[in-house]
Amino acid sequence: MTTQRWRIGVGADDAGYEYKAALLADLAEDPRVELVEDYGVGAREHTAYPEIGLAVAEAVARGDVDRAVLICGTGIGMAISANKVPGVRATTVHDSYSCERSVLSNNCQIIALGQRVVGIELARRLVREWLDYEFDPESPSNAKVGVISDYEQRTSA
Numbered sequence: 001m002t003t004q005r006w007r008i009g010v011g012a013d014d015a016g017y018e019y020k021a022a023l024l025a026d027l028a029e030d031p032r033v034e035l036v037e038d039y040g041v042g043a044r045e046h047t048a049y050p051e052i053g054l055a056v057a058e059a060v061a062r063g064d065v066d067r068a069v070l071i072c073g074t075g076i077g078m079a080i081s082a083n084k085v086p087g088v089r090a091t092t093v094h095d096s097y098s099c100e101r102s103v104l105s106n107n108c109q110i111i112a113l114g115q116r117v118v119g120i121e122l123a124r125r126l127v128r129e130w131l132d133y134e135f136d137p138e139s140p141s142n143a144k145v146g147v148i149s150d151y152e153q154r155t156s157a
Ligand SMILES: O=C(CO)[C@H](O)COP(=O)(O)O
Pocket: 013, 015, 016, 049, 072, 073, 074, 075, 076, 077, 078
């Protein structure tokens, strides 16, 4: 259980728009959330998922927000896009255990959900649970995540 007050970014393509609206409303009322930022898309807009996924991941990498939730049809394209931004770890999450481990094992800053895959109540529950998890830099998982970060640093131009 964390006492942190999170700054959260939320983004979706048109296939995830309805869940984005619902999750933004939940996050705006959650006492664990200090700030919630909507990165689009707007209603009836048709921005392709990588545009949103990359923009949100860049906001995380810059430190504009601590974490983010991305929604598309499956959550897959958003996670792939976000992972292209150096320093960002993102994953698709559709069950409670993976949601927990995405933070506690992998120190992911971003979870991605598929509006066409899970029901809205499960999506809302996963985001509620996710806010309680905080990575422990003293945990044995940190060295494993470090292997990924080291590779990224060695191979980035
Ligand atoms: O789910 C998506 C990407 O993973 C997106 O919402 C839909 O993509 P498309 O099937 O390429 O239209």
